[in-house]
Amino acid sequence: MNNLAQALSKQGKYAEAEKMHRETLALDEKISGKEHPDTLTSMSNVALALSKQGKYAEAEKMYRETLALRVKILGKEHPDTLTSMSNVAQALSEQGKYAEAEKMHRETLALRVKILGKEHPDTLTSIYCLAYLLQLQHQYKDASTFYERAYTGYCNTLGPDHPTTRACLRHYTSVQQLVDE
Structure with missing residues (x-):
């Protein structure tokens, strides 16, 4: 059912995906219990479906x-x-809620560097997310620094032509222009 829900989500049918994820969650809770890893994944999937609908x-x-x-x-x-x-x-x-989000992003980043290493894809995602959040707060110099770190890491791990690397470069370039003004 999770696969079907994810397919619905990819088609932009977020309400249907949410319904399917909630059904999966109910089954997981009944069969495996509230604290089973599969149940927790289903909970996260429901949350993602909610987010996609703007129900933040x-x-x-x-x-x-x-x-x-x-x-x-x-x-x-x-x-x-x-x-x-x-x-x-x-x-x-x-x-x-940028201040609270920034605090949590920084904490996540520090733990990912410690546990996964500086160039693990999840660590790079944390760097990229923090850069974007700083950009939203008009902290362009700091955002540029984090975008540069993410871009360098993505080049090293994914290669310069990977879509994520290219997207990061676009963000980095646009923020760098704001810094240079």
Whole structure:
């Protein structure tokens, strides 16, 4: 059912995807329990579907619940827990709660560097997300620094022609122009 829900989401049918993810979550909770990793993944999927529909407060609540359970079950430094932290930060950012989002992005980044290393794809995603958040706050010099770090890391790991690398370069270039003004 998760695969079908993800296919619906890719087609932009977010309400249908949410419904399917909620059905999957209910089954996972019934079969495996509230604290099973599959259940936590389903919770995160529901939150993502909510976010895609602009229901950011609901998404934040679900992401926070998922994060709390992952910290309890997996520990604060598990990669899945760090993904949940990043998801909460993103939900905060989408609601304009930039100070809280920045704090969480920075904490996630520090833990990812420690646990996964400086050029792990998840670490680079954290750097990129933090750069974007700083850009939203008009902190262009700091944003540029983080975009440069992300771009260099993406070039080293994904190559210069990868779509993510190119997107990062576009952001970096646009912010750098603002810094140079």
